[in-house]
Amino acid sequence: MQFLSYLISGISLGSVYALIALGYTMVYGIAKMLNFAHGDIIMIGSYVIFFAFGSFGMNPILSVILSMVVCTILGVTIERVAYRPLREAPSLAVLITAIGVSYLLQQVAQLLWSANPKSFQSIVTGIGLKPLVLFDGQLTISAEAIVTIIACVIIMVALTAFVNHTVPGHAMLAVSEDRGAAQLMGVNVNGTIALTFAIGSALAAVAGALLCSSYPTLSPTTGAMPGIKAFVAAVFGGIGSIPGAFLGGVLLGVIENLSKAYISTQLSDAIVFLVLIVVLVVKPTGLLGKKINVKV
Amino acid sequence: MKKLISGMLAATMALSLAACGGTETSSAATGSDGSSSAATSEGGTTAEGTGTPIHLGGIGPLTGDNAAYGIAVNNGAELAVNEINAAAGTEVFALDFQDDESDSEKAVNAFNTLLDGGMQVLVGPVTSNPSISVAAECASENIFMLTPSASSVDVVTAGEGTAFQMCFTDPNQGLTAADYIADNSLGTAIGIIYDSSDAYSTGIYTAFAKEAGERGLNIVQTSSFTSDNNTDLSTQVQQCQQAGADLVFLPIYYQQASQVLIAANNIGYTPTFFGCDGMDGILGIDGFDTSLADGLMLLCPFSAYGEDDTTKTFVSAYEAAYGETPNQFAADAYDCVYAIYQCVQDGTITPDMSAQDMCDALKSAFTSMSFSGTTGENQTWAADGTISKEPKVYQVQDGAYALVGSEE
Numbered sequence: 001m002q003f004l005s006y007l008i009s010g011i012s013l014g015s016v017y018a019l020i021a022l023g024y025t026m027v028y029g030i031a032k033m034l035n036f037a038h039g040d041i042i043m044i045g046s047y048v049i050f051f052a053f054g055s056f057g058m059n060p061i062l063s064v065i066l067s068m069v070v071c072t073i074l075g076v077t078i079e080r081v082a083y084r085p086l087r088e089a090p091s092l093a094v095l096i097t098a099i100g101v102s103y104l105l106q107q108v109a110q111l112l113w114s115a116n117p118k119s120f121q122s123i124v125t126g127i128g129l130k131p132l133v134l135f136d137g138q139l140t141i142s143a144e145a146i147v148t149i150i151a152c153v154i155i156m157v158a159l160t161a162f163v164n165h166t167v168p169g170h171a172m173l174a175v176s177e178d179r180g181a182a183q184l185m186g187v188n189v190n191g192t193i194a195l196t197f198a199i200g201s202a203l204a205a206v207a208g209a210l211l212c213s214s215y216p217t218l219s220p221t222t223g224a225m226p227g228i229k230a231f232v233a234a235v236f237g238g239i240g241s242i243p244g245a246f247l248g249g250v251l252l253g254v255i256e257n258l259s260k261a262y263i264s265t266q267l268s269d270a271i272v273f274l275v276l277i278v279v280l281v282v283k284p285t286g287l288l289g290k291k292i293n294v295k296v
Numbered sequence: 297m298k299k300l301i302s303g304m305l306a307a308t309m310a311l312s313l314a315a316c317g318g319t320e321t322s323s324a325a326t327g328s329d330g331s332s333s334a335a336t337s338e339g340g341t342t343a344e345g346t347g348t349p350i351h352l353g354g355i356g357p358l359t360g361d362n363a364a365y366g367i368a369v370n371n372g373a374e375l376a377v378n379e380i381n382a383a384a385g386t387e388v389f390a391l392d393f394q395d396d397e398s399d400s401e402k403a404v405n406a407f408n409t410l411l412d413g414g415m416q417v418l419v420g421p422v423t424s425n426p427s428i429s430v431a432a433e434c435a436s437e438n439i440f441m442l443t444p445s446a447s448s449v450d451v452v453t454a455g456e457g458t459a460f461q462m463c464f465t466d467p468n469q470g471l472t473a474a475d476y477i478a479d480n481s482l483g484t485a486i487g488i489i490y491d492s493s494d495a496y497s498t499g500i501y502t503a504f505a506k507e508a509g510e511r512g513l514n515i516v517q518t519s520s521f522t523s524d525n526n527t528d529l530s531t532q533v534q535q536c537q538q539a540g541a542d543l544v545f546l547p548i549y550y551q552q553a554s555q556v557l558i559a560a561n562n563i564g565y566t567p568t569f570f571g572c573d574g575m576d577g578i579l580g581i582d583g584f585d586t587s588l589a590d591g592l593m594l595l596c597p598f599s600a601y602g603e604d605d606t607t608k609t610f611v612s613a614y615e616a617a618y619g620e621t622p623n624q625f626a627a628d629a630y631d632c633v634y635a636i637y638q639c640v641q642d643g644t645i646t647p648d649m650s651a652q653d654m655c656d657a658l659k660s661a662f663t664s665m666s667f668s669g670t671t672g673e674n675q676t677w678a679a680d681g682t683i684s685k686e687p688k689v690y691q692v693q694d695g696a697y698a699l700v701g702s703e704e
Contacts, residue, residue: 002538006531013528054583107359115363116620117551119558119584131562142562215527216558217551217581221361226527260531265520266492 001138006261007254012145012214014253015152019207020230021237021245022159023200029176029240030196033091036098037078038204039227040105043220045071045205046212047113050120060126068205075201076194084190102224109220117219120212144214151210155203156246163242168195176240236276238289247287348647350640350654352377352633353415354393355406355430356422361523362398365625369422369444371618372629379613380637388640389633396421400429407433416651417442417658419632422625424448424495431455440655442636442662444628448495452681458655460662460681462628462635462671464597466499469572470547472687473500473595474507482568482593483543485516487536489529489556490547493522500547500572516541526552530559537565546571550578557588568593577623579695586695593691593700597671598627601697610670624671631669638667 020042027035045067052063082101086094122144129143163169171192174182183189211226212218229252237248252272259271279287354373356366370393377389392413394406403426410418418434418441421427427446431454434441441459443451447466452459464472477483486508491497501518508515517539519532533556536544544560544567546553553575560566571578571594579586580600600611600621610630614622622630636658639645644661645654662677669675672685690697 002534005534009528009530009534050583110359110363115359115367116580116582117364117554118582119554121583121585140563211527215529215555217555219364219551225524229527256525257528257531260525261535265532265535266522269522269524 001135005139005141006257008141008145010254010257011250012142012148012253013257014233014250015148016207016211016214016226016249017230017233017252018152018246018249019155019203019210020226021234021249022156022242023203023207024231024234025237025239025242025245026159026172026196026200028234030172031083031193032179033083033094034098034231035083035197035200036095036227036231037101037105038200039223039225039230040102040109041071041075041078041201041204041223042208042211042227043109043218043223044074044105045208046120046218046222047109048205049123049209049212050118050218053123053126054118054121060123064123064206064209067209068202071201071205071208072198075197075204079194079197084193106220106224113220115220117217120216120218122213122216123209124213142214144210148210148214151206152246152249155206156242159199160242168192172196232273232276235286236279238286241286241288241290244286244288251287349381349387349390350636350645350647351414351416352389352391352636353407353410353413353418353420354391354629355396355403355410355418355420355426356393357398358393358395360397360399362423365445366395366398366422368623368625369420369629371614372444372622372626373419373633375610375614375617375626376630376633376637378617380633388637391419391633393420396426398423398426400426402426403430404433411437411439411651415439416647416649416654417636417645419444419629419636421446424451427451427459428454431459434458438652438655440651440658442632444632445625448499449682450495455681457659457679457681460677461683462632463573463624463683464685464687465682466496467503468682469595469687470500470503470505471507473545473547473570473572474504474511474513476595476687476689477543477545477570478508478511478513482570483513483541485514485539485541485543487517487519487539487541487544487567488515488547489519489521489532489536489544491522491526491549491552492520493524494548496574497547497549504545504547521552526555529555530562532556533559533565534563536567537563541567543568543570546575549574550576550581554578554581554584554588557592561588570594573597573624579692579697580621580623586692589692590694591692593689594697595687595689596624597685597688598624599688599690599697599699600627602670602699606668607670627670631667631671634669635662635667638665 023038048067048070049063052058052066053060078101082097086097124144124147131143132141163172171187174187175189175192179189233248233252234245236252237244255275256268256272260268356369357363358366373391377391380388396403396406403421407430418439420443421430422445424446427443428450431441431451435456435458444462447463449465490501517536519535521529546569553571569592573596575594576596578589611622639658639661644657663679666674666676675683675685677683689700691700
């Protein structure tokens with residue numbers, strides 16, 4: 001029973017990683033860049049919800065939608081201002097810019113909202129959901145965990161369908177396959193990349209809402225560590241692959257939580273990264289990554 | 297487009313500079329007449345009244361993960377300096393506070409910058425690791441260092457008698473906590489959750505575990521986390537519940553402690569929680585449901601809800617100036633400046649002394665004087681720089697601290 005309880009909290013943590021990883025993996029797959037500011041967009045989104053729902057008493061669902069709108073605008077603006085001018089620049093330049101944007105967002109958040117942490121009121125209990133009690137109270141599953149897991153699965157399925165069955169989705173696939181050829185075929189590359197950032201950032205807002213509902217301390221650096229873990233999850237599952245991000249995220253959360261529970265609370269990170277190394281040695285493109293043959 | 301980006305960056309930098317700019321106390325203007333040292337309400341002999349201030353340096357994290365502590369220290373010190381200058385009618389102190397992002401290397405750079413700027417006494421650094429590095433520099437340069445909040449024993453060791461602390465050392469807190477729990481039989485089965493990546497938390501834990509062993513306390517579960525995996529602490533809480541702990545000792549900071557309380561509430565686990573001074577601030581977290589903290593006990597020399605006049609004056613002045621309730625860090629910094637001011641008032645140090653002479657004078661003054669401030673009455677220092685004061689234990693009741701009474 002105890003094992004089940006650890007497993008479920010692991011899957012719940014993993015689902016949050018997975019949601020964030022979806023944002024990383026889409027942007028990498030399509031723009032071929034690592035958007036390190038992704039974790040900080042989550043943080044900004046969480047602050048929007050914190051103020052809309054916590055301070056102004058807005059409807060929890062509406063506040064999440066508001067946060068999605070703000071994050072989408074923010075994500076697209078960042079792409080337009082900081083990344084698009086560097087489209088032809090070496091990838092290292094873009095990477096450093098992304099790190100710069102990440103710091104910029106953190107510092108701005110600190111200026112606006114101070115470094116003192118805020119306690120996030122769960123939006124899940126805000127809409128009136130109760131924890132699920134099973135086996136005469138031996139196993140309690142928090143409502144946050146259930147909502148997180150369900151939301152993550154729905155988003156993953158919807159995103160896969162969007163990419164495979166819609167015109168903008170096909171454009172994304174085309175750009176990720178070969179940007180130059182896609183442009184020659186009349187695909188609006190800049191528009192497609194902007195759309196990717198818009199979707200990724202909207203997902204970040206959802207991830208922020210769920211992350212902070214389950215683990216309720218909100219500060220300007222809240223997004224940093226989950227952001228890095230999610231990046232690891234994306235690489236673990238095969239970067240560029242949507243189901244891969246999901247699988248990688250959930251596995252990462254479960255391994256982290258079970259090793260905390262049964263091996264050592266201190267070594268859990270070491271174990272997670274050890275597994276990552278082993279996977280990458282055996283399968284360099286990650287669990288579900290595609291093998292790309294570079295023609296010379 | 298490049299211009300736009302650089303423009304944006306420049307604007308941000310300017311903004312952040314403006315935000316930090318508050319630290320530099322308004323200079324000049326005051327001491328131009330230089331005629332009399334006049335107003336000193338407490339009747340001591342004031343600084344020569346020439347209008348030359350004593351240059352205080354401050355170092356602490358104003359940005360980054362630990363910014364909350366550095367900003368509190370900066371505010372507390374700044375408030376004290378402003379009050380003293382206003383009361384004396386002349387500029388007694390000038391404060392220059394530098395950001396170290398809680399990084400040892402940056403702290404040493406900040407220290408050198410301050411020295412070049414004519415610093416005579418150092419108030420800081422705020423966090424333990426930078427303080428250890430800076431204390432070693434202070435020892436070799438013979439600069440007096442008084443840290444408000446760096447509680448590691450290594451700080452005073454590295455300072456070789458030039459580094460003094462305003463706060464308890466970590467082992468001292470752990471020891472006192474274990475004694476208090478044993479003396480009052482607060483728990484029969486004790487769980488511990490601590491941060492193994494943090495010197496403060498580990499220091500308290502180690503001393504606590506040792507003393508608990510000697511006092512026959514029954515520790516049933518020890519769980520830890522690191523700064524890299526502190527997003528989810530529910531596993532650690534579940535472990536304590538599984539082990540049947542009826543008291544959980546939390547030698548950690550209030551951000552993580554609030555997560556522990558929420559996680560415990562989620563699984564319906566209600567042991568007694570017991571924390572140290574890092575727990576102070578938990579009631580001030582925006583949006584935190586303070587009813588979850590009901591019954592929480594903490595060992596802490598300062599409480600913003602204290603009833604004595606010094607505390608009340610400080611708290612209301614701080615709230616008026618910065619719009620938030622001061623925490624332990626702000627109070628420690630406030631006391632640091634007043635402790636040095638005590639030496640100014642009794643004539644131990646004067647602005648015309650060199651930093652080295654001042655250091656020697658302060659060293660002998662601090663080891664022989666007794667200081668009462670917001671963080672305790674009749675505090676004294678040993679020659680190695682550690683402080684001795686009476687610990688107080690508070691319990692949270694209806695969203696406020698209530699003094700439980702010291703264990704002596």
